[in-house]
Amino acid sequence: MSQQASTLILVLLMVVAFYFLILRPQKRRQQAVQKTMRELQPGDRVLLGSGLFGTLVSIGDRQAVMEIAPGVELTVLKQAIVRRATDADEDAVTEDEVGDALETEATATYDTGDVQPVVRADADTPSGATAVNTETDRSNLR
Numbered sequence: 767m768s769q770q771a772s773t774l775i776l777v778l779l780m781v782v783a784f785y786f787l788i789l790r791p792q793k794r795r796q797q798a799v800q801k802t803m804r805e806l807q808p809g810d811r812v813l814l815g816s817g818l819f820g821t822l823v824s825i826g827d828r829q830a831v832m833e834i835a836p837g838v839e840l841t842v843l844k845q846a847i848v849r850r851a852t853d854a855d856e857d858a859v860t861e862d863e864v865g866d867a868l869e870t871e872a873t874a875t876y877d878t879g880d881v882q883p884v885v886r887a888d889a890d891t892p893s894g895a896t897a898v899n900t901e902t903d904r905s906n907l908r
Contacts, residue, residue: 802850806847806850807825808822808823808825809821812847812848813847813848813850813851813855814846814848815846815847818834818840819834819855819856820832820833820834820840821833823839826844827844828843828844829841829842829843830842830843830844830847
């Protein structure tokens with residue numbers, strides 16, 4: 767009889783430990799996420815699970831509309847919102863730095879001025895066939 771009692775006590779201890787170590791913390795995390803979702807307001811900066819940042823424009827029961835760039839709005843499921851974005855989440859990039867990066871891209875062209883023909887493979891052309899001279903043979907250009 768004492769063997770059965772000790773086994774029963776061991777099983778009960780395992781159930782109690784499982785509850786306190788796994789179920790209870792998980793329930794608290796879920797409640798915290800639900801509280802955060804309820805407290806979200808238009809104008810809040812949020813982070814999606816995909817890593818996309820945006821500012822909330824409007825929030826519905828299931829979906830939220832967020833602005834990811836000036837004039838660019840995106841509709842997402844509320845479950846995709848992970849949390850409010852903090853200053854530590856985002857890099858501080860000024861508009862001058864963005865403008866400098868765009869100017870660098872615009873001046874870094876590789877155009878030599880020569881017209882390069884665009885060659886497309888036709889469905890009628892055998893898979894191994896290639897044009898020998900693209901300057902004279904332009905039958906495969908469209």
